[in-house]
Amino acid sequence: MKVKPRCEPKKVKVSGPALLDKGVPASMPTDITIDPTQAGFGDLEVRVVGPDNHPRKVNVKTNDDGTYNASFVPDDCGRYKVTVKYGGKEIPTSPIPIQAYATGSADECKITEGINKTLLSGEEYCITVNAKNAGRGAVTCRIRSTSGSDL
Numbered sequence: 001m002k003v004k005p006r007c008e009p010k011k012v013k014v015s016g017p018a019l020l021d022k023g024v025p026a027s028m029p030t031d032i033t034i035d036p037t038q039a040g041f042g043d044l045e046v047r048v049v050g051p052d053n054h055p056r057k058v059n060v061k062t063n064d065d066g067t068y069n070a071s072f073v074p075d076d077c078g079r080y081k082v083t084v085k086y087g088g089k090e091i092p093t094s095p096i097p098i099q100a101y102a103t104g105s106a107d108e109c110k111i112t113e114g115i116n117k118t119l120l121s122g123e124e125y126c127i128t129v130n131a132k133n134a135g136r137g138a139v140t141c142r143i144r145s146t147s148g149s150d151l
Contacts (some may be wrong), residue, residue, distance in 0.1 A: 006042070010039075013035040015035070019096065024074055025103040026077045029072070030071065030098075031071040032046075032082060032084075033068070034070060039087075042087025042088070043087065044085070047083040051100075056074075058072045078100060082094070108131070109130065111127055112128045112130050113128035
């Protein structure tokens, strides 16, 4: 009788479009397939950290064949780190670097309403962005102070 070890993280395989050298488009959902079927029994943990070193939300779903899909949205351009643990230990290829690149043409986005030179702190404001000609991607926004720091 052949007895397998309880958990061998080194046998976990990862694949998917997010792992390609060309990177992934920012603001578009992407996923990684994780295959622990040859690694024995263990709990799977997946963590994604963005270019700002803050964690991102990851949805992990079990597939019928024993594999998992981990999906997340790289909400900004830059390098993301995906940490995969199996049985409490990182797999050998973890953390996995994933580059997110800009999509669409930001120059084609036009603010059509809500342009104010000064704003009152604590007040709610609304802007309208026409992204009709910008191509594929999502509109993201940063509000900065006069000193240039993010608010």
